[in-house]
Amino acid sequence: MSTTEHEDGAVGETPDRYGAFPRLAPEQLEDLAAQGERRRIAEGEVLYREGQPIREFLAILSGAVEVVDDLGGPDERTIAVHGPGRFLGELGLLEGQAAFDTAVMRQAGEILAVPVERQRELVSRDPVLGDLVLRAYLGRRYLLIGLGAGFRILGSCYSPDTLRLREFAARNRLPHRWIDLEKDEEAEALLRRFAIRTEETPVVLWEGDRVLRNPSNAELARLIGLPAPSPSSDAGRCDVLVVGAGPAGLAASVYGASDGLTTVTVDAVATGGQAATSSRIENYLGFPSGISGGELMERAVLQAHKFGARLMVPAEVSGLTQQDGEYAVTFKDGSRARAGAVVLTSGVWYRRLEVPGLDRLEGVSVYYAATVHEASLCHADPVAVVGGGNSAGQAALFLAHHASKVHLLVRGGDLNADMSRYLVDQVEEHPKIEVLLHTEVREASGKDKLESLTVEDNTSGERRELPATALFVFIGARPHTDWLKGVLALDEKGFVLTGADAQVVADARQWAALGRGPMLLETTLPGVFAAGDVRSGSVKRVASATGEGAMAIRLVHEHRGRRRDLATAGSEGQGPAASGAVSRTE
Secondary structure, eight states: OOOOBOTTSOBOOOOOSSSSSOOOOHHHHHHHHTTSEEEEEOTTOEEEOTTSBOOEEEEEEEEEEEEEESTTSTTOEEEEEEOTTOBOOOHHHHHTOBOSSEEEEEEEEEEEEEEHHHHHHHHHHOHHHHHHHHHHHHHHHHHHHHHTOSEEEEEOTTOHHHHHHHHHHHHTTOOEEEEETTTOTHHHHHHHHTTOOGGGOSEEEETTTEEEESOOHHHHHHHHTOOOOOTTOOOEEEEEEEEOOSHHHHHHHHHHHHTTOOEEEEOSSOTTGGGGGOSOBOSSTTOTTOBOHHHHHHHHHHHHHHTTOEEESSOOEEEEEEETTEEEEEETTSOEEEEEEEEEOOOEEEOOOOOTTOGGGBTTTEESOOSHHHHTTSTTOEEEEEOSSHHHHHHHHHHTTTSSEEEEEOSSSOTTTTSOHHHHHHHHHOTTEEEETTEEEEEEEOSSSOOEEEEEETTTOOEEEEEOSOEEEOOOEEESOGGGTTTSOBOTTSOBOOHHHHHHHSOHHHHHTTTSOOOTTBOSSTTEEEOGGGBTTOOOSHHHHHHHHHHHHHHHHHHHHHHHHHHHHHHTTOOGGGOOOOOOOO
8 A cells, every 4th residue: 555755754644545544524533532532642652563452443633643564573564644534443443353453653643542342332323433434444454454464374385284274364354474385485584583493384473573383273363362262161151052153143143142142153263154255245135236245244243243242263063962951062172051042054165176186286276265365376377266156156256356367167058057147147248257168177287286277078078278377166065064963863965954854853752842843943953943054955045044044043032932931831830731822022
């Protein structure tokens, strides 16, 4: 980002070309002033520092503030300069994360400081201010990601742990930069500077001289300020525990918390699920110009926080058992939680493409998502996308802005079979996208990274070689249900059975004691519901997943009402049959 310099040597503001640096109106500053305090700040004073939590919303009343990446380090650079009327911070301020940059007072002046809690209250009452701040913060987050600001991951492109950390950072939309131990010239200098042995990599570098040697995802999460559970602590008891933080899970979080239920939502990798990796969703209701999956999910996360839902990432569930009419949930790190009801929204994983030579290139040249992180590695080279659904179409259109050419490889003979019409039209009309129907990948070539693909026409058997430096795969998905085998009923593909399908195979005695059968989204276990892509028979769309997540909370209320009725009947010495009412609590 550029700044201007005046003849007197004063540094001017960074232009607001992307809507990320708006100016607050005088009346908005007045409202904020009533919640905070004015402070005189000397030139050179640090307002907040990279890697440290930010607890105040800061608006500039006079003077100038410079936002810097790697302050005092060899890679120090100016990200932006702000003057009177602008405000500081980015998305991490709203989500309780550490700062990914440093703010320094470059011209002495006055700052308005408002505690984050008070600022959140004001924003919730003033939707105009709230939308202004949110749009700016979302824009700043993606600018930081594009610039490679934030922490650095130093590791080999061939290391599974390097791939793990990169995927965790990318899926959680965290600003960072990857330094390849094999190819980047600065890697050797960093190893010497921090006395890091090669076998200790990958490492995470942050705050100038802080080094984490091959951290777990949870350790990295705690460094950033993500609400990761502690291995030695339990999550306690909640009214509803949501397993999975994709569209269905976040909808359940919002509706559960807003209905007054103590709601805990956990995810093994990141909030947003597969939807967050969609470069653009154009047919989601209410967004006529489209919206990126990442922004849609960030908004949902903030909404869940607003109503008091507790989100924990990474937290991988490994066990579910009934206990005194409730459920004990065990996590992979040994921690535990107890829930009155459970909503399963763990979604799906994209399937791997079984092609010789691909496994060694995963994370280097082969990807299962197309976000700004992966696109930044294309370097105007030709790439290939495998798949014929909406995810593949969205990825092809997004990558066409970064790559010199995009080959869209479709196994079937009709792009309309699995892709929305609006996407088909855009894909077919884009000058950089070549659609190859009846085409399958047979081999990947390249020593250290992908150089070309051998593809075959599955009708004629004819083979050809395509130049491609990256391959993006979207060929269907499998559910996250391995941990549920033997716990509740799954269909032949591993998706969770609910409603009438669940009743066919459910334990009739268990349900007879409750005086009912499984409700629409309820599994073979009473009080355990499934919503979204993980549910057998669901429509694999963001909007339908969101609706099912909200509906699951409605059914949780009915389940709780039935349990109260049974408990009341039992205390009066009556049997279960005496209770026929269903709670209609809103």
